[in-house]
Amino acid sequence: MSTQQPSIAIIGAGLSGLACARILTKAGLKFTLYEAADAVGGRVRSDVVDGFTLDRGFQVLLPSYPEARRVLDYEGLKLRPFYRGADLFYKGKFHRLSDPVNHPSDAVKHSRDPFVSWMDKWRTLVLRTEVLTTRKIERRIPEMETEDYLRDFGFSEEFIDRFFRAFFGGVFLEKDLRTSARMFLFLYSMFSTGGAALPAHGMQAIPDQMAISLPPGCLRLNTPVTSVRAGEITLASGEIIHPDHVIVAVSEEVAASLLPDAFGEKLLPARSTTCLYFTTDLPVPETPTIYLDGDGRGPVNSACVLSKISPLYAPNGQHLISASIIGAPSSEELEGVVRDQMAAWFGESAYLWNHLRSYQIRYALPESRQLRLGEGPLPAVLAPGLYRCGDWCEDASINGALISGRRAAEAVIGATAT
Ligand SMILES: Cc1cc2nc3c(=O)[nH]c(=O)nc-3n(C[C@H](O)[C@H](O)[C@H](O)COP(=O)(O)OP(=O)(O)OC[C@H]3O[C@@H](n4cnc5c(N)ncnc54)[C@H](O)[C@@H]3O)c2cc1C
Known part of the structure; x- marks a missing residue:
């Protein structure tokens, strides 16, 4: 049996690539992390x-x-932390919506604002209770669009248009609310339990913190990879490297161009x-x-x-x-x-x-598809020695990117152990 360490290349130092790198480090495996940009973080910069x-x-x-x-x-x-709620601008003024558990006095103070009907307030409370008391609630409903789910739940068109389209439209980056209701419920439960927050020094602190524990010399910044196949990667400089394991940790769009044969999924805008x-x-x-x-x-x-x-x-x-x-x-x-x-x-x-x-x-x-939690994650292994991760493999969020990186690392660790 060979005692030589396998050589591993990770392409992309966004959150998924960093999550993968950290787990390989903990497993005692050596790797090189190739990043096209001048710093780690990808979309979190x-x-x-x-x-x-x-x-x-x-x-x-x-x-x-x-x-x-x-x-x-x-x-x-x-x-x-952010305030648990939101201020909605409607017909010339702001209307405050407050989380009744975290800001009870604000919720009482603004409860008489006729902007939200009593029925919508009641439904909001029921939904909040359901997401907090049902484990993995997102797995318990059939796949459907968020807009249909909200309608079926009994919310008024007015409240869907005024609040959900603005708040979750901003999260999904689409206002039709066509994103999976499962993704909506997952995020609703995340907002309900922990709200939203920013690192005091900005979002870049997240990838920077993840990169700090990587072994010295493993990260090659300003090093774009131009082509990938199992057992071979080519850098923009023309250098060709032959790693035993290659993990592609880039966005869906870049993955489609780096892996035209292995990509397999239909690329959507x-x-x-x-x-x-x-x-x-x-x-x-x-x-x-x-x-x-x-x-x-x-x-x-x-x-x-x-x-x-x-x-x-x-x-x-x-x-x-x-x-x-x-x-x-x-x-x-x-x-x-x-x-x-x-x-x-x-x-x-x-x-x-x-x-x-x-x-x-x-x-x-x-x-x-990447916002449809119901479809489950894409497999991390593309071919022997070739792996993928990124938010598009799991779900389009910081959480999804981190999980996908872990899954790719686990697949590599499994393959190197055999
Ligand atoms: C504006 C914006 C707002 C967002 N808001 C939220 C939010 O509020 N909450 C939330 O949970 N999520 C949010 N997201 C989504 C979240 O940021 C992403 O899901 C996550 O960061 C994706 O990480 P990733 O590692 O999958 O991909 P990426 O971050 O895209 O990382 C891919 C890395 O690969 C590198 N790369 C690309 N091509 C090459 C190449 N040829 N060679 C080498 N390296 C290469 C890139 O430079 C990059 O560093 C937001 C995203 C954006 C852009």
């Missing part, structure tokens, strides 16, 4: 611009994600998002919450004063505001239209905000 921390697209961690709880050190991330960042030293709303477009007129679906979630997102005395749009509109007037909407929401001072930077993320989430 942040930039520091003029002292402001800008996540590449508005995104949050749901601390209840089971795999994230296993993998991440939340204390080290210094998680800063991805879901996009655009985020405009503004800064100001003028007063901003105090509540660390998410502000939603209840009117549904857009273009901004949600806004957030990030410096109220974590003051470290902005220099002292300054504020950072994100305005998020579903899709990737290309219009020279976009900034002006967004400002008009923000002025309607937060007052004329929005016209004085400084536009710091915009991010247009064409590939933010994979479409369709």
Whole structure:
């Protein structure tokens, strides 16, 4: 029996590749992690611009994600929670929806707001109770679209349009709510149990924390891989490497181009998002919450004063505001239209905000099947010595990416043990 260590290549240092790398490290296996970009994180990256921390697209961690709880050190991330609820802008003013368990006095205070009918309030409570008391509730319903599920559950069209389309449309990056109701229930239970949070120093802290425990020298940044097959990878530099095991940990789109023969799935268009960042030293709303477009007129679906979630997102005395749009509109007037909407929401001072930077993320989430939890994960093994992981193999979330990385690592460990 050979005592020589197998050689292993992981392609992509997003959350799935990092999760895979960490488990291989724990198993005592050596590997090289090839990353095309100049830092780890993939779709979870942040930039520091003029002292402001800008996540590449508005995104949050749901601390209840089971795999994230296993993998991440939340204390080290210094998680800063969002208010448990949302402020919905509808017919000229904000209406606060508060989680009755976490903010009982707010819930009582706003309970007489006729914006939400008593029946919808009651249904919300029933749904909350069901997701909290039923283990893996998402596995117990037939596969259907979220919109149909909400209708069947008895929510009014008004409440679906005003609240669910804005809140979960922002999560799914599609407002038709065609995403699987199973994914919806999974996320609803995650929001209900743990809310949403940001690492104090920005989302990049998540991949940075995962990378810190990797063995020295295993990570090759700025090293795109141009082709892959079992037993062989080619780098953009022309270098050819012959690893015993190759794990492809890239987005669905890149996987389809790197593995045209082994890909197998039909590639659907991805879901996009655009985020405009503004800064100001003028007063901003105090509540660390998410502000939603209840009117549904857009273009901004949600806004957030990030410096109220974590003051470290902005220099002292300054504020950072994100305005998020579903899709990737290309219009020279976009900034002006967004400002008009923000002025309607937060007052004329929005016209004085400084536009710091915009991010247009064409590939933010994979479409369709990867958001259908019911279909189950894609197998990690493509061929002997060839593996895949990534959110598109599991479900399109931080949690899904982490699970898929673990599953690929377990498959490699299993193969090297035989
Ligand atoms: C704007 C936005 C908001 C989001 N919001 C949330 C949220 O609130 N909550 C949530 O749970 N999820 C959210 N997500 C989804 C979540 O970020 C992703 O599901 C997850 O990060 C995907 O990780 P991954 O490892 O599968 O893929 P990726 O992050 O895409 O990682 C793939 C890596 O491979 C590298 N790579 C690509 N090509 C090559 C190559 N040829 N050679 C070498 N390396 C290569 C890439 O540079 C990248 O680092 C959001 C995503 C975006 C973009």
